[in-house]
Amino acid sequence: MLCELCGKHQATTYSKTIINGEYTEMYLCSECAKAKGIGINNIFSQTATDFSSFLGSFFGGGLPSRTSATRCKSCGSAFTDIARSGKVGCAECYSNFYEELLPSIQKIHGNIQHRGKIPTGASAEVKRKRDIEKTKRELEQAVKEENFELAVKLRDKIKEMEGGGNHDSN
Amino acid sequence: MTATEKWYEKSGEQGDVVISSRIRLARNLKNYPFPHLLSVQQKTEIAMKVKEALEQSNSYIAKEFQFISMSELSAAQTGSLMERHIISPEFANDRKGKYLLLTKDETVSIMINEEDHLRIQVLTEGLSLEKAYETADKIDTLLDNALGFAFHDKLGYLTQCPTNIGTGLRASVMLHLPSLQSSKVVERLKDNLSKIGLTLRGTFGEGTQALGGMYQLSNQVTLGISEETAIENLKSVAMQIIENERSVRSQFCKRTETQDYIMRCLGTLKYAVLMSNQESMKLLSAVRMGINEKLIEEDIAKVTKLMIILQPYTLIKNAEKELSPTQRDLLRAEMLKEALNQ
Ligand SMILES: [Zn+2]
Ligand SMILES: [Zn+2]
Numbered sequence: 001m002l003c004e005l006c007g008k009h010q011a012t013t014y015s016k017t018i019i020n021g022e023y024t025e026m027y028l029c030s031e032c033a034k035a036k037g038i039g040i041n042n043i044f045s046q047t048a049t050d051f052s053s054f055l056g057s058f059f060g061g062g063l064p065s066r067t068s069a070t071r072c073k074s075c076g077s078a079f080t081d082i083a084r085s086g087k088v089g090c091a092e093c094y095s096n097f098y099e100e101l102l103p104s105i106q107k108i109h110g111n112i113q114h115r116g117k118i119p120t121g122a123s124a125e126v127k128r129k130r131d132i133e134k135t136k137r138e139l140e141q142a143v144k145e146e147n148f149e150l151a152v153k154l155r156d157k158i159k160e161m162e163g164g165g166n167h168d169s170n
Numbered sequence: 171m172t173a174t175e176k177w178y179e180k181s182g183e184q185g186d187v188v189i190s191s192r193i194r195l196a197r198n199l200k201n202y203p204f205p206h207l208l209s210v211q212q213k214t215e216i217a218m219k220v221k222e223a224l225e226q227s228n229s230y231i232a233k234e235f236q237f238i239s240m241s242e243l244s245a246a247q248t249g250s251l252m253e254r255h256i257i258s259p260e261f262a263n264d265r266k267g268k269y270l271l272l273t274k275d276e277t278v279s280i281m282i283n284e285e286d287h288l289r290i291q292v293l294t295e296g297l298s299l300e301k302a303y304e305t306a307d308k309i310d311t312l313l314d315n316a317l318g319f320a321f322h323d324k325l326g327y328l329t330q331c332p333t334n335i336g337t338g339l340r341a342s343v344m345l346h347l348p349s350l351q352s353s354k355v356v357e358r359l360k361d362n363l364s365k366i367g368l369t370l371r372g373t374f375g376e377g378t379q380a381l382g383g384m385y386q387l388s389n390q391v392t393l394g395i396s397e398e399t400a401i402e403n404l405k406s407v408a409m410q411i412i413e414n415e416r417s418v419r420s421q422f423c424k425r426t427e428t429q430d431y432i433m434r435c436l437g438t439l440k441y442a443v444l445m446s447n448q449e450s451m452k453l454l455s456a457v458r459m460g461i462n463e464k465l466i467e468e469d470i471a472k473v474t475k476l477m478i479i480l481q482p483y484t485l486i487k488n489a490e491k492e493l494s495p496t497q498r499d500l501l502r503a504e505m506l507k508e509a510l511n512q
Contacts, residue, residue, distance in 0.1 A: 001252070001259060002372075007379040010249070010482065011259050027259050075203040090203040091320030091328040094335075105325070105332050111394025114326030116337035117307070119314045121321075 003029035072096045132161050176276045178254070178478040181471045182296015186462040187412045189344040189384065189474055190295055192255070193302040195310050196329045196338035197288040198320045204330035205267075205283045213267030213283045220282055223316035224271065231309065234273040235280075240265035249483025255293060255344075257281055278305060285330050286338075288313070297408065299341055299401045307397075326393060336393030341401050343408050344373055348383035348459045349418040350411070356385070359411070367391040368407060374451060374481075382451035382477055383459075387411065423463040432460035440510050444496070445503040450480050468510070476509060 003011045009029030071078050077089030079097045139154040224232045251257045261284045271280040281289040292302040320328040326336040350356050360370050367390045372380025435456040458473045460466040480502050
């Protein structure tokens with residue numbers, strides 16, 4: 001592939017930037033990359049100016065009003081780190097910064113609900129959660145009907161189910 | 171024909187316009203941060219886990235993989251992988267901690283520690299997105315069972331960049347569009363495509379400079395759309411472009427001037443002594459069109475193969491020695507002569 005800026009040299013650098021509020025990917029040769037201030041190892045480190053607009057457009061002015069001290073428990077990233085680098089730290093970040101990320105996700109995809117493949121492991125987990133909910137409703141009903149023998153059985157079943165996804169009940 | 175024939179050595183469905191189909195799935199392991207926050211040691215740990223997961227699966231495909239540590243490759247070997255579309259340009263940068271699993275026929279590759287932990291890629295000849303997805307899906311399921319991929323109820327598969335979450339699927343087709351390119355239709359097409367969430371970019375260059383009239387049509391949106399629908403959409407748009415290219419092409423090739431141009435291109439390829447990559451791409455593109463329009467009798471797959479193997483890094487890699495630009499141009503011309511004067 002040739003450099004997308006000069007079209008003359010072989011592209012060696014891959015860059016992601018915001019141009020006119022649009023998130024774009026570019027393949028550049030080393031000369032053009034250097035001219036644009038994009039290093040080989042950290043393509044974001046020297047493009048701080050580009051990324052001020054990144055903050056504005058990509059993350060939709062959605063910088064949180066809460067204290068920036070909030071960090072992902074799993075990888076230690078703060079949301080400001082993510083907004084600055086354009087890189088999410090880990091899978092847990094998506095749960096920890098869900099509200100902050102949502103506006104930009106909506107902007108990128110025009111959608112916020114996955115409709116594709118579900119991994120077999122995850123579908124088992126979804127099913128397990130659903131089963132627990134169902135058993136809890138049965139327990140409520142049993143208590144209401146003063147069927148305490150059944151209620152004790154259901155309570156133990158829930159305990160066992162909540163204990164872990166690995167071992168199946170019965 | 172041998173079993174290790176590469177995608178660019180055979181012509182597939184809609185082969186007059188479609189060179190290849192590609193499916194790429196972005197996946198991450200649950201219990202590690204994304205690659206930019208990993209040490210080289212952690213990256214290697216992940217690579218070993220992936221390698222092991224493949225080896226311990228009973229799948230027939232697992233035996234086909236070669237395990238490559240990217241930092242041990244030469245610049246030419248790395249560049250050639252890029253030219254053959256096996257790895258991304260980003261993957262060729264800073265190769266420490268990056269690993270590649272590649273099947274012998276180069277159909278399936280797994281980039282480890284690119285932007286995401288895993289990029290599972292399947293490349294097949296012609297228009298064959300469903301077939302390519304089927305293979306990618308199998309490998310994904312197999313690896314997920316062993317490794318456990320990061321997944322969110324609402325956001326789907328999680329990736330370092332939010333542009334890839336959801337299915338993590340990038341489907342693309344490589345199209346040969348010499349007529350749409352020279353009639354400038356491509357530029358208008360690009361704008362319209364971006365409105366429906368697709369992109370069209372030069373495979374070996376960009377815009378009007380797209381070398382050899384080769385373009386890559388891909389989907390952009392990955393969240394809120396199923397894999398099947400994304401592939402279906404891409405395929406139906408590709409078919410429209412293919413029909414368009416064909417009709418312009420046949421009009422175009424009826425003109426004596428076009429026929430003269432195409433035959434001159436063939437003549438230059440057959441007899442030139444020095445040939446740059448840029449020129450050879452341009453001439454081969456015209457000849458490829460001439461073959462499709464029955465102006466030239468030649469094997470179409472041979473021409474596609476030449477476009478791939480005559481690129482600079484691949485030329486050096488196959489020669490197994492350093493070549494100066496002039497030596498490359500000399501060798502390229504020789505190889506063209508040999509291939510086309512049979
Ligand atoms: Zn350049
Ligand atoms: Zn995190």
